[in-house]
Amino acid sequence: MPAAVIAPIQxxxxxxxxxxxxxxxxxxxxxGLSIIVLTILLRLCVLPLGIKSFKSMRGLQAITPQMKALxxxxxxxKPRLQQETMKLYSEHKVNPFGSxxxxxVQIPFLISFYYMLRTDLKFEICGGGRDLNLPHDVGCHxxxxxxxxxxxxxxxxxxxxxxxxxxxxxGEGFIGITDITAVATGSLLILLLVLYVGSQMASSIVxxxxxxxxxxxxxxxxxxxxxxxxxxxxxxxxxxFIYWITTNVFTLVQQWGLIQVYGHVKPAKVEDDEDLEVTxxxxxxxxxxxxxxxxxxSAGSGGVKPPPPPRKRKKKRSGRRR
Numbered sequence: 001m002p003a004a005v006i007a008p009i010q011x012x013x014x015x016x017x018x019x020x021x022x023x024x025x026x027x028x029x030x031x032g033l034s035i036i037v038l039t040i041l042l043r044l045c046v047l048p049l050g051i052k053s054f055k056s057m058r059g060l061q062a063i064t065p066q067m068k069a070l071x072x073x074x075x076x077x078k079p080r081l082q083q084e085t086m087k088l089y090s091e092h093k094v095n096p097f098g099s100x101x102x103x104x105v106q107i108p109f110l111i112s113f114y115y116m117l118r119t120d121l122k123f124e125i126c127g128g129g130r131d132l133n134l135p136h137d138v139g140c141h142x143x144x145x146x147x148x149x150x151x152x153x154x155x156x157x158x159x160x161x162x163x164x165x166x167x168x169x170x171g172e173g174f175i176g177i178t179d180i181t182a183v184a185t186g187s188l189l190i191l192l193l194v195l196y197v198g199s200q201m202a203s204s205i206v207x208x209x210x211x212x213x214x215x216x217x218x219x220x221x222x223x224x225x226x227x228x229x230x231x232x233x234x235x236x237x238x239x240x241f242i243y244w245i246t247t248n249v250f251t252l253v254q255q256w257g258l259i260q261v262y263g264h265v266k267p268a269k270v271e272d273d274e275d276l277e278v279t280x281x282x283x284x285x286x287x288x289x290x291x292x293x294x295x296x297x298s299a300g301s302g303g304v305k306p307p308p309p310p311r312k313r314k315k316k317r318s319g320r321r322r
Contacts (some may be wrong), residue, residue, distance in 0.1 A: 012112035032174025059094035117237035122181040139182025141168035180239030192241040199248035200224035
């Protein structure tokens with residue numbers, strides 16, 4: 001990893017680790033619960049970005065008819081379509097990339113937790129802050145306890161572990177997870193993947209706008225499944241799933257709450273007798289076609305509907321009624 005990337009990630013690790021130590025040593029929380037509390041605090045810190053992202057998404061939903069009108073009008077002129085689209089964004093004060101901000105902010109957090117669980121936090125849990133030279137795929141649950149005189153050596157590790165009176169027991173477990181610093185395997189990996197995918201899908205469903213078509217819905221629901229294939233090869237520690245699942249649950253509750261407060265935007269529907277026309281200024285307006293006496297004629301100049309024709313008076317019959 002380039003030094004320009006390592007430096008900020010290590011800075012975040014140096015920031016997160018003392019907070020986790022405070023939760024564990026001073027408050028008495030377990031390491032797994034400390035990760036959950038830290039994750040919630042981080043999500044509360046970026047909550048203003050989440051609200052801004054939600055409002056930006058609402059703005060995009062509100063101008064959907066205008067965007068479709070521009071696409072239809074300038075379908076053969078891509079540069080003009082791009083120009084008019086940017087004008088439309090500017091007029092309605094919509095940032096098309098605003099909804100991506102919370103996701104971009106969370107990427108450094110995710111990478112930091114990944115490396116912290118493999119190195120710094122692992123050494124803090126079972127080494128008292130001392131580097132035990134453990135490989136990334138070896139967790140604290142197989143380290144001799146106490147570990148004051150232990151340093152990992154692949155040639156003698158099995159012998160030392162078997163001769164130790166006790167291994168593990170450093171507080172590395174959490175609700176069925178044997179070791180949050182170890183790589184999840186077997187049935188535990190399957191369970192954590194199901195919880196991750198399920199919470200991610202639930203978050204996507206709550207966040208899905210009513211105007212989303214079938215292809216958008218399928219894509220949003222399929223992304224967590226696709227991401228699993230990229231997740232397994234990097235062998236993330238079990239504790240990283242705790243961070244991920246907590247993040248998804250927080251996002252689900254956050255989006256549900258914002259929808260209750262602001263609601264989903266329902267774009268104006270174009271009726272059958274209306275035509276969307278883009279004005280020279282770049283904004284889109286709805287122009288109503290006038291119907292002249294049911295004959296299907298067009299409106300006069302200026303788009304003003306002509307007055308209806310005078311009603312015909314019935315002629316009175318003469319003579320007596322038989």
